[in-house]
Structures are given as structure tokens and as C-alpha cells.
Amino acid sequence: MEKKKIRIKDIAQLAGVSVGTVDRVLHKRGKVSDEALQKVLTTLHEIEYKPNLIARTLGSKKTYHIAILTPDPSLDEYWHQSFLGAGQAETEWAQYDFYIKSFFFDLYDRNSFKSVAQAVYDDCPDGVLVAPIFYQEALPFFDLFKEDGIPYVLFNTNIPEVQPLSFIGQNLFESGKVGAELLHLRQSSTGTFALLHINEDSNNSVHLLEKERGFKEYFKENKLNVKIKILDLSNREESSIENELLGLLLEPQLQGILVSTSKGSSYIASLLEKHKKQDIRLVGYDLLEENIRYLKSGVIDFLINQNPKRQAFLGISYLANYLLLKKEPPLTDLFPLEIITRQNLKSYLESGIH
């Protein structure tokens, strides 16, 4: 049962070389003849060598610095949650000499992203976890990181073409479908179903379009002959939003509204409440304080949880595992689309990071 441990020493013996040579091969430090390289690689493969992580970290006095680049958490609850996740990861990895340094940019200012990203680069971290909100501004930095061989993990927003070590997030298309499903829920095959984009920052429009695609797809796929209303209320005055909503309420048989941004749903909820339209189903995103309040009071019916906390937590873990153990994370880790209701809310709030 107990498999014998194979040490570097054993590998060396099997391959007929010294431990120094094996070490050079393992760490790709070069200065190894082709012949020796082949021998070592072969036995390494044959024997399925797994380094002892414990010994490795003890033997190396190396410390790792991971930078995390996200919107400023002090101004945004969603990003505050991801900040908490990173903190949790830090306490877990501190024992292996990992240090996490946070860099925050202004969610609404592309230039701030540029300068802060530059600061990250100048800091020479061993790995980077970043939420690349600004596509254009982000691109050149990944070139820099790649050049220097610094691994980077993306979360929240994906940019596949920069080939990150891993992307952590959700499938937004399917997220839109789930949103539509929750509005529909088999109860009525007629009426109007609305999707509202309320976006303070213009930069994640790609996000919202994906959700929109999924939203439409749901009704199409299920051959539901309903009326679909898509309203983009980005960068509008509150009064203007209210007017639009009042217009929407005049729709024949308005069944429900999905709000695609986490911050938007509570405002819509307040309007529904104000106009005594609580029988319209409302679905939003994420466990923000206000959202939770409206979920509890029944104005919001469902929340879809994106779990920003766990996204950041896992991002750090993936980087740490990669740096320490050369363990490759999955190319993309798409989180389950968690459905939160009044009744299961508590079980989510009380359950740490799941």
C-alpha cells in the first residue's frame, strides 16, 4: 500500500549521475549534456517522480511575491469581496513564504489602470492575479509579463488571446440563460420578459452582451413565444431610469426583470417597491448588502452568485501552487452558477468559501 518514496538521490542513482545533475534537469538550470539529460528525463518519467514539497520549501529560502491588481475595494462592495478572498488566501500561503501585495485602480478610470499596472510591473512580482477590466489598456502589460516569464492569472474578465496561466470566472452566456429561466420558471408562456443593463462603467459591455445572448437563447431554445425587452440604461440619471422603468411597467403582462449588473438590481427593487409592483419577478446578481436586503424582503426573487471572494481566493491558490509546485491549474475554471433564494441565503452566507 505504502509506496516507497523516491528521492532525488534515488533518481540520480538510477540514471547513473549525481544529484547535482538531476537538480539541474529538474530546475532547467542547463549545463547538462544531452546524454545525461535523456537518462535523467527517462528515469524521471519511468518512476513518476514527485518532489517532496515539504522538503523543497524547507530547503529553499525563497520567498514569493504575488501582486493582485483589481478595482479599488473601498469604493465597491463586489470588489471588496474579492479583496477578502485574496486576504484569506494569503493567510493560507504565508507559511510557505508567500507575500501578497495589492494594487488598486479606479474602476472608472482607464488611466488609473495604466499607471497602477505599471507599478505592478515595476514591483517585479513572481506572479500576478489581475481583473483586466480595461481590455485595451491591459494588453501591453501582458506582453511585458510574458516577456519576463511572470505567470499571470485572470479573473472576472477573460482575455483569452493573452494566454493566461488560468482564467477564473463564470460562463456569462449560460448565466444569462439561468437568469431567463428564473424569470420564466415554466409558469407562463406568454407575457413580457425584460433584461436591464444598468452599467456605471462602460468597460464591461462585453460581459453584458454575453448575458444578453444567453437570455435570448433561453426563450428561443424553449420555443417560447414571449415578448423580450432589452433596455440599456447605462450611464443614465436615476430619474431617467425611473421613467424607462415606468414605461416598461405598461407592457402587457410584464412577468419579470433580470438586471445584468450586481449594483443595478437594488435600484430597480427600490423602484418596484415605490410603485407597489412587487408581484413582478426580479432577478439580480451577487450577494451585495442591498441585494440581500431586497432578497430577504421578497422584492428580489433570485440572485445569481458570482462568488468574487472565491474567485480571488482560487486565483492566488493557483499561482502559489504553480510557483511552488509547478502544478498547472486548469486553463479555465468556470464557477457554478449559484442560485440564491430567500431560503438558502443563510446557508451561503454562513459557509465560508465554497
Next chain:
Amino acid sequence: MEKKKIRIKDIAQLAGVSVGTVDRVLHKRGKVSDEALQKVLTTLHEIEYKPNLIARTLGSKKTYHIAILTPDPSLDEYWHQSFLGAGQAETEWAQYDFYIKSFFFDLYDRNSFKSVAQAVYDDCPDGVLVAPIFYQEALPFFDLFKEDGIPYVLFNTNIPEVQPLSFIGQNLFESGKVGAELLHLRQSSTGTFALLHINEDSNNSVHLLEKERGFKEYFKENKLNVKIKILDLSNREESSIENELLGLLLEPQLQGILVSTSKGSSYIASLLEKHKKQDIRLVGYDLLEENIRYLKSGVIDFLINQNPKRQAFLGISYLANYLLLKKEPPLTDLFPLEIITRQNLKSYLESGIH
């Protein structure tokens, strides 16, 4: 930022003794004079010594044996999933010299539990993860383990009075409430709502009663004047179940059915399909193959996921962390009550252990 590391050697120097003495104090091996003991304890406290866990595990050549005691997974899909979780945990902890030995008992045979539990005890494991399905039979074994100082973690079924190191599972009362909520979903405040217990083994009736309590509580709490039907179809012939169900279908405005056991819902689904009653909402438990099939085809509307895989996985992790690092797990870890629908199913199936 980077705090200086204090080694045993430093403690010894500060206290004016040898490292051997410090070691004896740290591990309470005795053979230390009162005077030396005090000196060491004082400096230990002053300096807030934290042992380097990496070095500790490397220095000790100890191997750990964890026993897992569950129903036989080859006969039951639910338990098979928890078995997979344990396996996953094993590969993760193998590098720290952990060995997991599985002991399976017959889910329907109390005596088999007794004899297998005895086998676990005789095996002298360093820690035990157990699903204590049989309350009466389980009690004496926990006395034994406690006597020997062997830590045990419970999952699936809790027995608080044996004071386990940790319990991992779900809040079944709230689970019942979620079930009721999903049947109801604000759509109708009249009609009949049914809860079906279809239990092949009589031993988890406590489970089912908890869910039943939650089920009733939901309607009471929300002051819904509906008719509630509770049917216990445990240990019945299939034809007898069918008859009962046909009777239920005659109820005025039957809105939906919650089946409290993971295996029961697919049978009810087949009956609803057979009798062309697919407009009745059906909610069940867990991502069993059959359940997934009926969820996809729309006969089952919601599944509540208990995540047996992750339960076992975490159970092992808690034990390993405790044994290796003396890290205390939470007393109870109640998983979120995950709601699975047709649309978010895929995101759950594809997302490893979350």
C-alpha cells in the same frame, strides 16, 4: 513586513537550556525540572513561538492512517460520490504520508455497521471519518475512539453528543424550507403541496423529519393557507407507491411534490411521466444520474445538491490538517443548499469540487 523567524534553537538560547529540553517541553515528554520548565514556558510565551510546520513534518518520519467508514459505494450512487471525494483527498494528502483506508458497511444492515466499525477500531487509525447512519450502533464506538484519543469527524449525519472534531453536512431543517420554497415560488397561494418520504432504509428517519419540519415551517412562516400533504412511503412496494401517488393526484390543485430522499425522486418522476402529469412541480435531492436525466427532460424542476463528494473530501482534509498541523476545523461546516436547475446544471457538473 517579513517577521524574523524564531527557531527552537533561539528559544533554547534565550531560556538558557539546550534544544533537547525545549523539545521536551514542547512535546510534553516530561523529564524536565520545574525550574527549566518555567524558564522555557516563559520565553515560549514571551516570544510567541510558532513552530515551523514545514520543518516539523519533514523532521518526523510519521505516517498517518485515516479510516473512512461509510455505506458501500458500489451499491449506491450517493455514497459512490462521497467515495470519489475521499479518493481525491487522498491524492492531495499522500505527499504528507497520509494513507486512507476505506471500510464499507451495508446501508441496510445495522449489524454490518457494528462489525465493520469494530474492524476500523482494530485497525488503530490515527483519525476516522464516519457517516454514522446507525445512531444506536455508532455510540459505543465513539466512546472507544475518545478513550484512545483518536479524533473523528462526522459527515452526512450528525450526532452532536459524541462531540466530534467536526461535523460536515447540511442544515436539513433549512433544506426542507428551501424545498418548500421551490415548490411554492410565489406563484400560487392556494392548492396542495406534498412532501414524500420514500425511504428504503428506516435509519435516517431523523433526517427526513428535519426536512419535514422545515417544509411545514415555510408555509407557516409565510402565512400561506395551503393544504400540506405528508406521505411516508418508506419500505413500500412500487405498486403501492403508485397507488398512493394516484390518490395524491386527485387532490385539489396539487401544485408540487418534494421528495425527501435522493433516490425517490426519479421514481416519482417516472410515474408523473407515465400518467402525463408533467405540469406538477417536482423537487428532489442530489445529482444522481437518473435525477439529472429527469431534470434535463423537465420532469424534475429543481434538485437540491448535498454535495456528498465535497463532504467526504473536506472531512479528510480536516482530519489531515488537524493531525499534521494541529489546526482545528470548524465545529460544524454546513454546506450551502445548492439549487440545481436545467440551466445551471452544466456549470455544476463541470466544476470539480466547489
Next chain:
DNA sequence: ATTATAAATGTGTGCGCACACATTTATAAT
């Protein structure tokens, strides 16, 4: 053939601890 130089290979030490074992000191028995 001889030397300088680069390439390849091998050796030794320390990371912080656990634990076996050696050594010293106190205590009891004669």
C-alpha cells in the same frame, strides 16, 4: 603536446525540526 577555457559533473552545507542516544547531575542505598 601544452595550456587556457568552457562545459559538464559532483560534493557539501543548511533549512528547522523530531527523536534516539550519550552524558551529566542529583538522590538514595549501603
Next chain:
DNA sequence: ATTATAAATGTGTGCGCACACATTTATAAT
């Protein structure tokens, strides 16, 4: 006072690796 014995204290080694550094071997320049 001397010895036996127990109690207390101290020392040395290894866990598996990383990494600096020493040594050997191949290659090029004269």
C-alpha cells in the same frame, strides 16, 4: 565515602531538497 540508580540535561543525525561551490572532463587555441 562509595556505589547504584534515577532524574535531568545535552548532542548528533537524518528527513529531502536547493543551492553554492569544488572538481573533473571535453574543447579550442597555440
